[in-house]
Amino acid sequence: MSITADRTTGTTTGTTTGTGRASAAPRWTTHEALQQWIEEVVALTTPDRVHVCDGSDAEWTRLTDELVATGTLLRLDAAPTSFLARSDPDDVARVEDRTFICSRDPRDAGPTNNWLDPDEMKGILTELYDGSMRGRTLYVVPFVMGRLDAEHPMFGVELTDSAYVAASMRIMTRMGATVLRELERAQASFVPCLHSVGMPLADGQSDVAWPSNETKYIVQFPEERMIWSYGSGYGGNALLGKKCYALRIASVMARDEGWLAEHMLILKLTSPQQEVHYVAAAFPSACGKTNLAMLEPTIPGWTVETLGDDIAWLRFGEDGRLWASNPEFGLFGVAPGTGWDTNPNAMRTIAKGNSLFTNVALTDDGDVWWEGMTEEPPAHLVDWRGEDWTPDADRPSSHPNSRFCTPISQCPVLAPEYDDPRGVPISAILFGGRRRTTIPLVTEARDWAHGVFMGATLSSETTAAATGRTGVVRRDPMAMLPFIGYDAGDYFGHWLDVGKQADADRLPKVFYVNWFRREGAAGDGGFLWPGFGENIRVLKWVVDRLEGRAAAKDTPVGRVPTYGAIDTTGLDVPEERMAAALRVDRDEWARELPQIQRWFDTFGDTLPSMLRDELETLRARLTG
Ligand SMILES: Nc1nc2c(ncn2[C@@H]2O[C@H](COP(=O)(O)OP(=O)(O)OP(=O)(O)O)[C@@H](O)[C@H]2O)c(=O)[nH]1
Ligand SMILES: O=C([O-])CC(=O)C(=O)O
């Protein structure tokens, strides 16, 4: 049996030839292209069983029971509708060096992505997928990113041999029978998402708790709107609706169709005067989106409600404003650092159960714990590798990229607009990174182009969300470095085009924030700014700017709050500390300029000249 891997947008045209085309194959769906694709994948990967997910409670119970039986999940005695998974220690984060954009022309992948010729990649992967599901169940997960009643529902179907992935997809996306029925009724196109952990089981071979393969590939085929993932069970590598579809593939769709697919939280802010503003914010992985999205304000009269914590799709409304919606259905948040004092709303969300925890520690009474949940660690834990742990251990109990996966509907401050298919009109976009030095607490862009420059030059220290060294400063444009599905220079051009399409006064205002600046010239002291709930004070300044009430002073890098413009009532931050958090230091910026220059030099002629102009303006302002 041979399989042609030639597929067109959203549908499969592959044919199987040779020994009996699966004429005897069961009918899994009345969606012709989907049926045919399932048949091809079954023929290639040879699973023992196929299960089409219906998304029901009964199915969830069956899946989690099975995962408990195979040892992948441990039911929490203290929270019996929630579960703990311990991954293979080598499968704990996104693998950026194994992630590819396989456009036909390498130039379309650009200098920031790994690229391989699509046919060559299909050859490599077809060999790896050959028999890769043997001994396992193939789960068919029909899902929609965003709402089923959207004007153009964004369908996907993930074929996976991981029950953990199927269960997680039920939390993270709207999936199951209702989606499949709508796909079938409309014979709609969908993004085919193929996933295998790459660990076939021989007859009688017993499974391991976390099947995976040392060889990993996370591959996007942008022209075909198709995703093939192999070897990993971890979130961003395996839950293909998330980064692979809703960011990498969707960013290509967005370029073609005039919208934006971004790594952004969405929040609703209500002032004491009852003014409502919706804010979107792009921070790199593990740099504070979940925390800001559900922040509990520390100053009276302000309310924050959540619409999304990771991904935003922004389209123009008829009013000429940018409207944002969250295509996800769950939260896949960083566990360490999440506690009752830092992010109580996340704690309340997971306290309602129905959650999957991965790579956190287990307490003696059958609950989860991680660094930062409580000030005092429990006297004894079983750590994320399954080993005994006590507070005197010289290693953390939880992996720094351990995660909670939980339904967003359980978030007590979910804004009612989350359910509005139109989304919400965005007043302000925040870019932010994790920088010990240089970047002020908050800076307002002078205009859209300057805002795009801020986004395009955004920098941040690497975190445990991706494999590789942490704490290394790198450019992470719009917090999308690992997620732009095409040439990053073209992507900046697209951002500038979005600005040209709109009336300047209808566009969101752009700000650049940094919660992570530290004391000391080398930035090796403690955080200057208390962060978390206190970030409301920065949001307040942002709203006051939008409403024309707050003062700012023009600096070479943009507008920063004047002394006293940030409300510090009741906050124990001395004046000089505040000044240090807000300082624009010419020496620090003098060191920054060559880095930005080098970053821009990595682009060829796709870098918009407007951004080079912005850099020259910055240089002139700093030296002027
Ligand atoms: N110092 C400080 N740390 C913060 C702040 N907000 C978040 N953090 C820490 O940053 C880490 C990651 O925060 P998250 O909010 O989960 O990051 P995210 O941007 O949602 O990450 P992804 O899910 O990987 O995209 C956690 O350990 C937080 O405790 C802040 O305002 N100040
Ligand atoms: O994708 C993931 O695994 C988690 C995430 O949000 C990120 O890394 O930005």
Ligand SMILES: [Mn+2]
């Ligand atoms: Mn993310």
